[in-house]
């Protein structure tokens with residue numbers, strides 16, 4: 250996998266990069282923007298056009314320096330071994346993969362996602378959100394080889410984000426409702442997660458049916474699915 254065709258660096262070394270207000274070119278999502286989300290969906294093979302990137306709404310060149318804009322990140326993936334249980338696990342990796350970009354800071358998840366793009370990233374030539382879609386697609390397929398095809402839609406239009414935002418909220422509710430149906434005594438395995446160690450080096454979560462993760466985005470079902478597909482990954486069997 251190479252990013253040599255892009256005008257900026259990409260790699261895990263940039264995780265944990267902070268972009269302060271005076272370094273920021275634009276902010277996408279975050280507490281001052283009304284609607285924003287990130288969602289991963291597992292689809293059938295024929296429903297995915299591998300590598301397709303769709304931008305709905307203003308692109309970088311249409312945005313004012315210092316401005317705040319909505320962001321919807323929809324990643325759709327397919328592969329013969331994929332199942333719906335993996336969606337939340339894949340979704341949490343949006344945070345990691347966006348942070349691989351030198352000049353992007355990504356915080357939080359689901360409908361609290363918050364990104365800052367730095368002035369230096371824009372100066373290097375990041376003038377099209379398609380580049381972010383390219384990074385996401387390449388990293389998803391390289392880091393999670395069970396993903397065979399991926400397409401990305403990025404939404405920045407305040408009106409057009411409304412319907413996919415409500416759809417995403419429904420998916421989050423459905424996942425949470427399912428997690429409420431089981432309890433610690435119903436299972437014989439708990440899980441650990443260390444995904445946040447790029448920002449908080451001593452942090453780890455223990456995830457049981459009654460003890461959901463600190464971020465709220467990895468429940469026991471998600472951790473079980475993650476440990477199954479990537480036993481040495483950030484979510485692992487704890488006991």
Ligand code: SF4
Nearest residue numbers: 442444445454462464
């Ligand atoms: S489960 Fe814990 S370590 Fe993992 S992403 Fe959430 S807060 Fe971070």
